[in-house]
Amino acid sequence: MMDKDPPAGLFRVEHRVTPADRRAMNGHGGGVLWLTGLSGSGKTTLALALEQHLSLKGYQAYVLDGDNIRGGLNSDLGFSPQDRDENIRRIGEVSALFAEAGFIAITAFISPYAKDRRRARAIDPARFREVHVNADLETCERRDPKGLYRKARQGRITDFTGISAPYEIPENPDLVIHTGNESVANSVSTLLGFVETEFGAAGSMDRVA
């Protein structure tokens, strides 16, 4: 009974289900696939396709992107430099929680600054993989799926990555996907293989459980 002298073992239950337990249960480890690249490079397309394919293979996978972050967790943030910084910081923290919970968290944000990506990695480096979704600016601007490049060229959007704000190309990404010259199917295959190698049952993550 908790209201009198608690037995010595009362708090013995107070430990978490471990990543190793979750790995055994799910058949794969948890990790973060941090997709970074220009607007229009294909991050969201790849993230959602990868989530589907991983799910069909029995993986626990979840995409964090503007759709489910900007309207909720980060609805208090605007687009000032500090707010953009805080936006990426929180996404790093939430994706690390998902990874700890055993998921393949796939993030799809431009995340143009190397220091922001380094900080996201530093939360849980063993589970973090930086994926450069690499298409050159011309390609992205030609696609312009949301019409944002046009607006940026017209000066109707300021601080637009690639036009009026820098994109710092990843220097040592864990994987590069060349979406400018290969099909979505090809890119997804590469990503699937990467996830399996890095976080799958036989993957290197066995070392860190």
Add this chain to the structure above:
Amino acid sequence: MMDKDPPAGLFRVEHRVTPADRRAMNGHGGGVLWLTGLSGSGKTTLALALEQHLSLKGYQAYVLDGDNIRGGLNSDLGFSPQDRDENIRRIGEVSALFAEAGFIAITAFISPYAKDRRRARAIDPARFREVHVNADLETCERRDPKGLYRKARQGRITDFTGISAPYEIPENPDLVIHTGNESVANSVSTLLGFVETEFGAAGSMDRVA
């Protein structure tokens, strides 16, 4: 090829794995168990024990508590009224993401204000369950596992819930657990049954997938 005219179907992959897909995969739906109660009422003990038991039963379950939130996602927040408010707001948003991803998210925070709990529920009401971890103040103060009540009585902690700040008792909680007069094992059994009824394979959440 993505760099030329993309085929019409290029973006057909852009939809999420649905909650129904995840339910089929996991054998249960996603949800938030929002544990609220005084410091010392047993929220963390119950949350971690429930996580373990759910995990053993094959559930995807994950505890959000001070341990994994205060040092990471909410490390920028202090204990001012605004910061406490923002603390609970973010936890509400993150737990809703976990629920959408198919997890039973178990939150263990005092969350003393009804308006904060209402806001957390409002994010995704169909998946949200408020659980009042109910032990009276005398019991919690006698337990005082972290010595906080003593410090609060000495005035060394200000705005301490139950002593120098209010705890607004849930008026219509979805479940009440009386940790003052039942064993941890008993409380956990009640919670397990509740989760199974609300989010299990045969549970009412079938209606919302």
